[in-house]
Amino acid sequence: MSVIIKSAEQIEGIRASSKLAAETLKYLEQFVKPGITTLEIDRKCEEFVRDHGAIPATKGYRGYKHSSCISPNDVICHGVPNQYELRDGDIVNIDVTTILGGYYGDTCKMYFSGVVSDYAKRLVEVTKECLHVGMAQCKPGNKMGNIGYYIAEHAHKNGYSVVYEFCGHGVGVKFHETPDVPHIADLNTGLVMKPGMTFTIEPMINAGKARAKIDRKDGWTARTIDGKLSAQFEHTILITETGYEALTDVFHDF
Numbered sequence: 001m002s003v004i005i006k007s008a009e010q011i012e013g014i015r016a017s018s019k020l021a022a023e024t025l026k027y028l029e030q031f032v033k034p035g036i037t038t039l040e041i042d043r044k045c046e047e048f049v050r051d052h053g054a055i056p057a058t059k060g061y062r063g064y065k066h067s068s069c070i071s072p073n074d075v076i077c078h079g080v081p082n083q084y085e086l087r088d089g090d091i092v093n094i095d096v097t098t099i100l101g102g103y104y105g106d107t108c109k110m111y112f113s114g115v116v117s118d119y120a121k122r123l124v125e126v127t128k129e130c131l132h133v134g135m136a137q138c139k140p141g142n143k144m145g146n147i148g149y150y151i152a153e154h155a156h157k158n159g160y161s162v163v164y165e166f167c168g169h170g171v172g173v174k175f176h177e178t179p180d181v182p183h184i185a186d187l188n189t190g191l192v193m194k195p196g197m198t199f200t201i202e203p204m205i206n207a208g209k210a211r212a213k214i215d216r217k218d219g220w221t222a223r224t225i226d227g228k229l230s231a232q233f234e235h236t237i238l239i240t241e242t243g244y245e246a247l248t249d250v251f252h253d254f
């Protein structure tokens with residue numbers, strides 16, 4: 001499969017879906033506190049997305065049954081919503097992908113449940129910076145690998161590791177399009193960016209070792225092998241004639 005260069009019409013559809021995905025993350029803020037289960041948050045997510053005329057893209061995707069991925073603490077990504085009750089001091093990622101008018105918007109961010117340690121806050125802050133360091137590489141003519149090169153440089157400089165088993169991805173007309181967008185890569189490798197490309201950047205940064213292990217019971221939840229914390233932020237990016245636009249950056253809060 002080759003990279004889809006989106007038409008003006010497709011871009012407007014992806015923009016609208018991305019905006020709704022961002023609004024969903026904003027709506028969910030009020031619910032993230034000690035005592036709520038991740039399943040209850042997922043229900044709020046599904047309700048909001050459907051009330052706005054969209055479908056949660058994860059529901060039924062490769063057998064996944066929920067409307068979001070909710071990943072606390074040592075969960076790297078693809079956390080399956082369940083009966084786990086958030087505790088005071090948890091950091092938690094919520095990842096939402098909407099299908100609106102047939103178009104996909106994909107975004108995730110970190111939330112704090114109660115009062116969080118400075119140790120955890122620093123990981124979250126540096127992970128947010130990693131997303132922005134990656135976004136700064138987005139312009140026509142630049143190579144995709146440079147996104148991952150500079151993300152990894154920033155993470156390593158801060159004493160963290162970069163998850164390499166999951167990548168960003170083309171998005172918009174389908175959920176996961178070509179190309180993969182690695183968050184650790186060699187300089188000046190990969191495809192050349194072109195106007196009309198839409199893809200995600202979604203670095204997962206670990207406080208300890210980079211490796212992930214998948215929960216054997218649910219088949220999805222990916223955790224750090226050493227039980228240390230992991231954080232992630234994700235935007236859907238459009239390459240423009242002069243640079244990029246982050247289509248899910250509606251509230252400018254990450």
Ligand code: MF3
Pocket residue numbers: 058061062064068069078095096097106200202220234
């Ligand atoms: N939204 C995730 C991403 O950023 C994908 C979740 S797929 C699921 O690519 F099946 F785990 F939900």
Ligand code: CO
Pocket residue numbers: 106168169200202234
């Ligand atoms: Co994604």
Ligand code: CO
Pocket residue numbers: 095096097106107108202234
């Ligand atoms: Co996502």
